[in-house]
Amino acid sequence: MYRALYLTYRPQTFADLAGQTHIAETLRHAVKTKKFAHAYLFSGSRGTGKTTAARILAKAINCLSPLEGEPCLSCEHCQLIEQGETLDVLELDAASNRGIEDIRTLRDATLLRPSKLPYKVYIIDEVHMLTQEAANALLKTLEEPPDYVVFILATTDPQKLPATIVSRTQRFDFKRLLPDVIQSRLQMVAEKEGIKLEAGAIRLLSVHAEGGMRDALALLDQARAFAGETITKAHVEQLLGIPQDVHIEALLQAIETAKLQEISRILQEMYADGRDAVRILTTLMQAMRERVLGQKEHEQTQDRFDATRRERLLTIMTQMLTLEPLLRRSYDPFLFLEVGLIKASAESHAPSATGSTIKQADGDGVHLKAVEKAASTFQTKASGSNQKTSESIEPPSERTLSAHPGETSPSSRKTTRREQKGVWQSGSTDKLIPFLDEVSLLHIQSYQSRWSELLNRIKAYDIRTEAWFKQGTPAAVHEDMLLIVFSKALHRETVEKEEHRIRIEQALADVFGRPLKFMAVMEEDWLRTREEVRSGKKAEAMVDGSHEDPLVREAIELVGEAYVEVIDRRKKG
Ligand SMILES: [Zn+2]
Numbered sequence: 001m002y003r004a005l006y007l008t009y010r011p012q013t014f015a016d017l018a019g020q021t022h023i024a025e026t027l028r029h030a031v032k033t034k035k036f037a038h039a040y041l042f043s044g045s046r047g048t049g050k051t052t053a054a055r056i057l058a059k060a061i062n063c064l065s066p067l068e069g070e071p072c073l074s075c076e077h078c079q080l081i082e083q084g085e086t087l088d089v090l091e092l093d094a095a096s097n098r099g100i101e102d103i104r105t106l107r108d109a110t111l112l113r114p115s116k117l118p119y120k121v122y123i124i125d126e127v128h129m130l131t132q133e134a135a136n137a138l139l140k141t142l143e144e145p146p147d148y149v150v151f152i153l154a155t156t157d158p159q160k161l162p163a164t165i166v167s168r169t170q171r172f173d174f175k176r177l178l179p180d181v182i183q184s185r186l187q188m189v190a191e192k193e194g195i196k197l198e199a200g201a202i203r204l205l206s207v208h209a210e211g212g213m214r215d216a217l218a219l220l221d222q223a224r225a226f227a228g229e230t231i232t233k234a235h236v237e238q239l240l241g242i243p244q245d246v247h248i249e250a251l252l253q254a255i256e257t258a259k260l261q262e263i264s265r266i267l268q269e270m271y272a273d274g275r276d277a278v279r280i281l282t283t284l285m286q287a288m289r290e291r292v293l294g295q296k297e298h299e300q301t302q303d304r305f306d307a308t309r310r311e312r313l314l315t316i317m318t319q320m321l322t323l324e325p326l327l328r329r330s331y332d333p334f335l336f337l338e339v340g341l342i343k344a345s346a347e348s349h350a351p352s353a354t355g356s357t358i359k360q361a362d363g364d365g366v367h368l369k370a371v372e373k374a375a376s377t378f379q380t381k382a383s384g385s386n387q388k389t390s391e392s393i394e395p396p397s398e399r400t401l402s403a404h405p406g407e408t409s410p411s412s413r414k415t416t417r418r419e420q421k422g423v424w425q426s427g428s429t430d431k432l433i434p435f436l437d438e439v440s441l442l443h444i445q446s447y448q449s450r451w452s453e454l455l456n457r458i459k460a461y462d463i464r465t466e467a468w469f470k471q472g473t474p475a476a477v478h479e480d481m482l483l484i485v486f487s488k489a490l491h492r493e494t495v496e497k498e499e500h501r502i503r504i505e506q507a508l509a510d511v512f513g514r515p516l517k518f519m520a521v522m523e524e525d526w527l528r529t530r531e532e533v534r535s536g537k538k539a540e541a542m543v544d545g546s547h548e549d550p551l552v553r554e555a556i557e558l559v560g561e562a563y564v565e566v567i568d569r570r571k572k573g
Contacts, residue, residue, distance in 0.1 A: 009188075056071060135162055260342050
């Protein structure tokens with residue numbers, strides 16, 4: 001039968017007790033000088049060596065030929081304890097034996113002298129789990145223990161112990177093990193077991209054991225079962241669901257540049273690859289943190305763009321902080337990760353947020369202001385098409401157009417259209433679907449709020465362009481493409497002409513601080529497509545009743561009902 005590595009390589013001596021040198025040394029000295037206490041309290045998080053130390057201590061004080069306070073491990077007493085063949089050393093798990101009767105039985109047993117060994121040793125694990133009555137009964141025993149009895153109480157949660165018990169014991173706090181300590185032990189175990197362990201793999205295992213040796217060795221066991229005798233970094237990443245660097249890099253890039261579709265695509269890839277949503281989030285946060293800190297070191301040589309970029313990262317990170325608890329409670333953490341990252345990315349690129357960041361880049365707490373501003377921008381849902389200004393200027397007359405007869409001929413228009421990305425082909429509503437992404441709709445508000453500023457800018461270039469363009473309404477934005485809807489075909493077609501398009505796109509870049517294109521569509525096409533997509537989504541959501549789910553409700557509160565789509569991945573897997 002296979003024996004778990006953490007059992008096989010459990011430390012047998014104080015000297016071998018990794019990472020708790022001070023405790024081990026104190027205990028060894030106490031045994032050596034025969035000045036050990038009759039009640040110990042070992043506290044510390046799981047896997048830090050509490051019960052291991054208790055067993056070593058039980059052997060050491062009973063050993064027939066101890067060596068400098070260490071158990072010899074070969075005498076009759078050491079062997080009896082090791083094999084669990086003596087009732088003089090007893091381990092009790094207080095998590096499952098927590099009642100008053102259990103402790104009474106134990107107390108009665110302490111009244112009898114040990115049958116074979118010099119000392120009776122009672123190791124009570126998770127002692128904080130005892131009931132009130134049981135704890136009181138234990139306290140009585142601790143107050144006047146027979147001199148042949150040693151109690152070793154172990155707990156992961158010393159705060160829950162009555163102070164009266166704690167004060168009767170000699171207490172040792174076991175520290176979490178540092179990754180270095182875990183790493184060298186993993187190295188040793190791997191060598192003895194003939195496992196080839198890549199340096200990157202060891203590092204990952206030791207970090208993800210979170211300070212516990214038992215977890216570290218259990219992970220090594222799993223990795224071996226998964227990968228065989230040669231374990232690479234990629235194996236461990238796969239095992240732990242840790243995202244790969246290249247994916248994190250790509251994701252960070254997409255978030256920083258607000259490539260929302262790309263964020264979604266990379267996440268889907270990572271999901272299919274079995275990566276863990278919480279680990280993706282934490283790894284991403286670490287990568288962002290490194291970028292922000294890395295940038296700060298070169299602050300003197302930084303230009304304005306770098307400062308903006310850093311504040312943008314901080315804005316995103318601030319939002320991501322609130323995501324982790326949501327992910328941990330969610331049955332579909334990927335959904336929350338996706339919505340959360342897309343939202344954070346889109347909001348950090350909203351002109352209002354970026355604008356405020358640039359203006360206040362010298363002050364403290366800049367990113368918080370940006371977040372507040374972004375939050376208020378998105379409090380109300382984007383409404384899309386009813387933002388027309390009441391002010392109305394007649395568009396340029398037909399005569400103005402006929403001054404350029406070449407442009408209106410069908411053939412030349414066709415050529416121009418093929419060259420221009422984003423020109424609307426009537427009837428091809430598929431092109432509109434990306435704009436119906438929840439975040440696109442959410443995002444457009446910040447453009448709508450600065451629409452008059454944009455029109456003024458266009459007017460400064462050419463008043464005719466502005467007169468045509470202002471007939472349209474910003475309805476959605478997707479990546480670098482603004483969707484403008486028009487109710488009259490003439491207006492729509494005219495703004496698409498090269499001369500107008502150039503001015504409009506220049507003005508867009510001026511006002512919003514990044515290259516933007518626009519697509520002009522007919523209002524009726526836009527509204528119809530939007531209705532089709534929305535009614536499709538609504539029907540799905542009603543069928544599975546997922547709105548009942550508290551997490552879905554929470555998501556809806558977070559971003560608004562129109563923007564939450566529920567995908568139950570369990571049904572597919
Ligand atoms: Zn011995």
